[in-house]
Amino acid sequence: MTSSFLLSLTTFAYLLCTVLYLSGTVFRFKPLLTAGTVSGLAALLVQTAGVGLRWVESYRMGYGHAPLSNMYESLVFASWAIMLIYLVFEWRTKQRALGVFPALFSFLAMAYASFSKDVDSKIQPLVPALKSNWLIAHVMTCFLGYAAFAVSFGLSVLYVVKKRSTGNPKPQGALAAFLPSVPQLEWFNYQMVLFGFLWLSVGIITGSIWANSAWGTYWSWDPKETWSLITWLIYAALLHARNMQGWKGERVAWLSMIGFGCVLFTYFGVNFLLSGLHSYAR
Amino acid sequence: MPKENSASTGVTMGWLSSLKLTLVLFFALAASSVIGTLLPQGVSAPELRGHFSPAVVSLIDLLGLNNLYHSIWFRVLLLLLCLNMVACTVERLPKTVRLMRRPEDPFDSRKLSKFGCSASIAAPLSQEQAQSIVETAVGESFGPLRRIGPPDHYCAISEKGRWSRLMVYGVHVSVLIVLVGALVGSYVGFKGTMNLAVGESSDIVLLAGEREVEELPFTVRCDKFDISFYDTGAPKMFKADLAIIDKGVEVLKEPVVVNGPLTYQGITFYQASYGTTLKGAAIELTDESGTTIAMDLPYRESVTIPGTRERLTITEYEPDLMRFGQALEIKSEKEGQRPSIQWILVDRPFHGNRIENYQVRVVRAERVRYTGLEVKKDPGVWLVWAGFTFMTLAIGLTFYSSHRKLWVCIEPDEKGKKSVVSFAGRMSRNAQAFEEKFESLRTRLQKELIQ
Numbered sequence: 001m002t003s004s005f006l007l008s009l010t011t012f013a014y015l016l017c018t019v020l021y022l023s024g025t026v027f028r029f030k031p032l033l034t035a036g037t038v039s040g041l042a043a044l045l046v047q048t049a050g051v052g053l054r055w056v057e058s059y060r061m062g063y064g065h066a067p068l069s070n071m072y073e074s075l076v077f078a079s080w081a082i083m084l085i086y087l088v089f090e091w092r093t094k095q096r097a098l099g100v101f102p103a104l105f106s107f108l109a110m111a112y113a114s115f116s117k118d119v120d121s122k123i124q125p126l127v128p129a130l131k132s133n134w135l136i137a138h139v140m141t142c143f144l145g146y147a148a149f150a151v152s153f154g155l156s157v158l159y160v161v162k163k164r165s166t167g168n169p170k171p172q173g174a175l176a177a178f179l180p181s182v183p184q185l186e187w188f189n190y191q192m193v194l195f196g197f198l199w200l201s202v203g204i205i206t207g208s209i210w211a212n213s214a215w216g217t218y219w220s221w222d223p224k225e226t227w228s229l230i231t232w233l234i235y236a237a238l239l240h241a242r243n244m245q246g247w248k249g250e251r252v253a254w255l256s257m258i259g260f261g262c263v264l265f266t267y268f269g270v271n272f273l274l275s276g277l278h279s280y281a282r
Numbered sequence: 283m284p285k286e287n288s289a290s291t292g293v294t295m296g297w298l299s300s301l302k303l304t305l306v307l308f309f310a311l312a313a314s315s316v317i318g319t320l321l322p323q324g325v326s327a328p329e330l331r332g333h334f335s336p337a338v339v340s341l342i343d344l345l346g347l348n349n350l351y352h353s354i355w356f357r358v359l360l361l362l363l364c365l366n367m368v369a370c371t372v373e374r375l376p377k378t379v380r381l382m383r384r385p386e387d388p389f390d391s392r393k394l395s396k397f398g399c400s401a402s403i404a405a406p407l408s409q410e411q412a413q414s415i416v417e418t419a420v421g422e423s424f425g426p427l428r429r430i431g432p433p434d435h436y437c438a439i440s441e442k443g444r445w446s447r448l449m450v451y452g453v454h455v456s457v458l459i460v461l462v463g464a465l466v467g468s469y470v471g472f473k474g475t476m477n478l479a480v481g482e483s484s485d486i487v488l489l490a491g492e493r494e495v496e497e498l499p500f501t502v503r504c505d506k507f508d509i510s511f512y513d514t515g516a517p518k519m520f521k522a523d524l525a526i527i528d529k530g531v532e533v534l535k536e537p538v539v540v541n542g543p544l545t546y547q548g549i550t551f552y553q554a555s556y557g558t559t560l561k562g563a564a565i566e567l568t569d570e571s572g573t574t575i576a577m578d579l580p581y582r583e584s585v586t587i588p589g590t591r592e593r594l595t596i597t598e599y600e601p602d603l604m605r606f607g608q609a610l611e612i613k614s615e616k617e618g619q620r621p622s623i624q625w626i627l628v629d630r631p632f633h634g635n636r637i638e639n640y641q642v643r644v645v646r647a648e649r650v651r652y653t654g655l656e657v658k659k660d661p662g663v664w665l666v667w668a669g670f671t672f673m674t675l676a677i678g679l680t681f682y683s684s685h686r687k688l689w690v691c692i693e694p695d696e697k698g699k700k701s702v703v704s705f706a707g708r709m710s711r712n713a714q715a716f717e718e719k720f721e722s723l724r725t726r727l728q729k730e731l732i733q
Contacts, residue, residue: 063512124514124516125512125514125516125518127516127517128517128518128519128520128539128540128541129540129541131519131540131541187714194681195681197677197681198677198678198681201673201674201677202674205670205673205674208670209667209670212663213541213542213543214540214541214552215552215656216473216543216552216554216658217473217658218663218666219464221318221323221351223319226315226318226319227315227319229315230312230315230316233308233309233312233315234308234312236308237304237305237308237309237312240304240305240308241305243301244301244302244305270319274319274320
């Protein structure tokens with residue numbers, strides 16, 4: 001049994017989980033949703049074992065570091081965190097019909113990590129700059145935040161769908177039938193943003209403490225840092241806007257979607273686009 | 283006049299403390315940061331001309347977009363955000379404090395029934411009996427009841443987390459602390475680099491961006507520099523063994539690695555880069571008569587050519603000069619003459635290797651590793667750390683603590699045979715969870731009071 005086998009298994013389990021949630025919601029068939037939850041939980045457990053095994057394997061290779069050190073490992077962790085946060089959310093709220101987006105994101109993260117040519121899945125040794133205990137704290141906190149924002153993105157989309165179909169006199173929207181009420185969705189979404197914002201803040205803070213001990217500066221306007229600040233500003237705007245008359249509701253949902261766009265850009269855009277822009281500047 | 287003045291102050295204050303300004307500033311800061319990441323920063327206008335049209339370059343130059351985060355207008359945005367936070371705090375904090383300190387208004391069942399979350403139970407019990415049941419039930423599920431008001435009938439309040447209403451101010455204060463810390467660091471501290479060859483010592487730091495130096499109150503010496511690699515060829519560790527010499531006494535000896543800096547007297551040394559530099563060279567000079575003179579030249583030290591009044595100094599070293607390999611820049615000085623400077627190739631002894639009347643041959647160039655240290659003094663960093671710690675706590679408590687209040691009163695009914703227990707509650711956040719809790723209290727009281 002190797003970690004790569006367990007992690008490929010996870011990828012397909014998340015695909016199955018997505019299909020189950022989607023068909024359960026579309027066909028309004030509750031047992032399918034239950035199956036979605038079960039498969040999601042099973043996939044999460046297999047993935048946990050896979051990540052743990054990869055950690056052990058890195059020690060066997062003589063490198064010995066937490067599996068959070070490169071794009072492949074962070075994608076796997078992102079997928080794990082999204083499913084974990086979603087399942088805890090599902091258990092706390094007893095809502096089953098909101099799993100489509102989290103499962104889809106978990107699957108996409110795993111699929112991209114496994115199949116993209118840009119992502120190297122080999123266990124690599126840590127370069128000196130990454131050798132720090134802050135690695136675990138920084139990556140974990142950031143990705144907990146990102147994962148919560150991914151779930152919030154899903155909730156925002158469903159909020160808009162539900163709100164528009166509620167206004168519709170002829171509710172043909174099969175998707176909206178199982179969904180919680182509009183105020184409930186709004187509340188869940190807000191809770192998810194609060195959770196994400198807390199962890200993003202801690203992620204930026206741990207990152208800046210780490211930067212100070214590795215590079216001698218806690219803030220250097222590096223594109224990655226700056227984009228995480230942009231993300232933070234967008235969600236801070238969302239939290240403030242929610243207190244303003246007339247902003248509660250759909251505008252907050254759109255802000256959350258924009259915020260998740262910033263998360264994606266912080267992660268993929270900065271890695272693939274801005275490094276290119278900067279290499280010419282150098 | 284004063285009236286008008288205070289009115290305009292009021293308008294300014296109202297504008298500064300508005301939530302609309304907050305949102306505008308958030309979006310403006312986010313949008314300008316986006317521009318800052320898309321446009322290369324720290325690139326001079328002449329360099330930009332190669333990539334953009336002249337009109338665009340002059341616009342970039344005018345707005346300082348190539349050094350956006352340090353431009354005036356970006357700082358103005360940050361300053362406005364600070365003023366906005368201060369104004370909001372000044373305007374809202376006293377209200378919150380007043381609300382928190384206000385003595386409890388007297389209340390009765392009629393007032394409680396107007397709450398969104400309220401209930402009333404008529405119990406066939408005396409007031410004392412009802413009171414003891416209510417105090418036990420509320421004490422177990424919500425917290426102890428505190429009696430208030432006139433003693434003629436029972437009025438009590440159970441309250442938790444009143445302080446949580448202050449936490450949001452804590453978040454804003456923490457952001458201000460971080461920004462003040464950053465300001466302190468940029469005005470009182472410095473940041474620069476020091477390249478230190480093995481065996482060499484120095485107290486001079488080259489400041490970043492400027493042609494200025496900072497003289498340290500002590501000397502740093504590099505005793506050793508190690509690099510190790512993994513089997514894959516990737517670097518594993520850079521380590522410089524440093525010693526601090528203060529007033530001629532060696533006070534500290536410590537290795538510095540990436541992620542493991544050394545701090546002495548508030549000045550921190552970071553292992554940032556490394557390279558190779560020259561230690562010294564052995565050269566042979568051949569004059570026109572064919573006589574050969576051998577010399578040892580330590581790097582950057584002037585040595586007199588034996589039997590002459592001419593002095594030679596190696597002033598620069600290039601590991602690879604225009605792809606011709608290693609090269610030494612040698613300066614020759616003679617009294618009453620202008621010094622002359624020549625590049626001498628080490629690996630290619632060609633006829634152009636001349637200085638004044640001598641043909642130069644480099645017999646041996648001895649190289650040595652140097653460590654590139656980042657040197658920083660930042661007295662504001664402690665404020666930043668304090669702000670960060672405070673911010674984490676304050677955000678967590680703002681989001682996950684709440685102010686919960688439960689009002690209870692027990693009044694005799696009209697006939698005086700029953701006791702009517704009325705209660706109502708409110709929570710500053712998570713209304714849904716509170717309603718569930720309130721409902722379970724209602725069910726429990728219903729059961730225990732009526733039996």
